[in-house]
Amino acid sequence: MQGDAFEAAVKAVEEGFVVCLSSHVNPDGDGIGSLLGLTLILRALGKEVHSALPQPEKFPPQYLFLPGRDCLFHPEELPDKADLFVALDCSNPDRLDGLWSRAEGADVLLNVDHHEDNSLFGDVNLVDPGASSTSELVYRLSRKGNWDLTPEAATCLYTGLVTDTGRFQHRNTGPGALAVASELAAAGADLAAISREVYESQSLSYTRLMGRALERAEVLPDLGLVYSYVTQRDLRETGASLPETEDLIDHLRTVRGTKVAALFKELEDGRIRVSLRSRDGAEVGPVARALGGGGHAGAAGYTSDLDLEGSLARLVEALREAGHG
Ligand code: AMP
Ligand code: MN
Ligand code: MN
Numbered sequence: 001m002q003g004d005a006f007e008a009a010v011k012a013v014e015e016g017f018v019v020c021l022s023s024h025v026n027p028d029g030d031g032i033g034s035l036l037g038l039t040l041i042l043r044a045l046g047k048e049v050h051s052a053l054p055q056p057e058k059f060p061p062q063y064l065f066l067p068g069r070d071c072l073f074h075p076e077e078l079p080d081k082a083d084l085f086v087a088l089d090c091s092n093p094d095r096l097d098g099l100w101s102r103a104e105g106a107d108v109l110l111n112v113d114h115h116e117d118n119s120l121f122g123d124v125n126l127v128d129p130g131a132s133s134t135s136e137l138v139y140r141l142s143r144k145g146n147w148d149l150t151p152e153a154a155t156c157l158y159t160g161l162v163t164d165t166g167r168f169q170h171r172n173t174g175p176g177a178l179a180v181a182s183e184l185a186a187a188g189a190d191l192a193a194i195s196r197e198v199y200e201s202q203s204l205s206y207t208r209l210m211g212r213a214l215e216r217a218e219v220l221p222d223l224g225l226v227y228s229y230v231t232q233r234d235l236r237e238t239g240a241s242l243p244e245t246e247d248l249i250d251h252l253r254t255v256r257g258t259k260v261a262a263l264f265k266e267l268e269d270g271r272i273r274v275s276l277r278s279r280d281g282a283e284v285g286p287v288a289r290a291l292g293g294g295g296h297a298g299a300a301g302y303t304s305d306l307d308l309e310g311s312l313a314r315l316v317e318a319l320r321e322a323g324h325g
Pocket of ligand 1: 026028091275293301
């Protein structure tokens with residue numbers, strides 16, 4: 001990352017008045033945490049802030065407690081022309097889905113992200129693959145700009161940090177992430193509420209769905225692959241929703257002797273969303289990219305047009321091609 005990327009980003013924010021913010025499709029804790037955290041920071045700076053997610057209907061229920069959620073607009077309500085558009089936690093324009101035209105139409109587009117495959121699509125790119133999370137980058141940006149950080153904004157950013165690091169267990173956890181966590185705690189982040197709401201407020205429906213998925217887990221030992229799946233029928237029968245299932249794959253990933261975990265989730269339109277996680281130094285980013293998606297070494301994903309069986313066969317083939325097994 002360019003040494004002056006933070007300065008350029010501070011300048012872009014300070015010069016804009018009408019500011020739009022967004023994050024990625026299939027929103028996760030870091031996308032939502034960085035979006036709401038920066039929304040609150042910029043509101044406090046007196047900006048006219050319009051924030052929206054491209055798929056508001058996919059908002060995971062475990063993040064409904066976050067402050068600032070009432071500031072979110074419907075994507076259609078964002079102004080066509082903003083002084084500044086900030087894309088958070090998006091590795092490429094596709095991740096903004098229908099909001100890309102507004103991002104492109106803004107006077108300045110600021111890209112804040114930590115994916116190693118970021119396509120540097122912004123006018124200003126604050127992209128650091130060494131950062132644990134986009135929320136960490138938003139925190140560092142706020143320090144660079146000397147902007148006020150309320151306890152509410154700190155709660156949002158800590159949520160992004162804790163979820164993208166898998167509660168400070170994944171390999172993106174290092175001195176930097178832990179230092180930022182400490183500073184966010186000092187700024188008043190509500191750690192107790194975050195643990196309770198994000199990790200201990202699961203619905204009975206999702207608990208049962210998790211039971212089904214874990215019971216079906218299979219291992220392909222030669223590939224070091226553990227996998228399972230969730231169908232639309234499972235969702236109907238248990239009453240769970242897909243956005244609730246963000247941490248299901250973390251349970252699959254704990255199986256000893258495996259290197260890659262895959263969870264196949266059937267979407268309403270029949271396509272399959274595939275989540276990949278790695279362990280013990282394996283990398284899933286290249287495999288996800290080879291199959292049309294993207295992500296980090298440790299966490300990546302893509303969408304498959306094949307059925308469940310076909311998607312598994314295609315993944316096995318891609319893992320072999322990528323040198324797994
Ligand atoms: P998920 O399994 O949906 O939690 O995705 C894991 C990570 O992979 C996300 O945080 C993204 O960084 C990345 N990812 C997933 N799907 C895609 C995609 N279609 N294109 C680019 N990156 C993706
Ligand atoms: Mn994300
Ligand atoms: Mn992230």
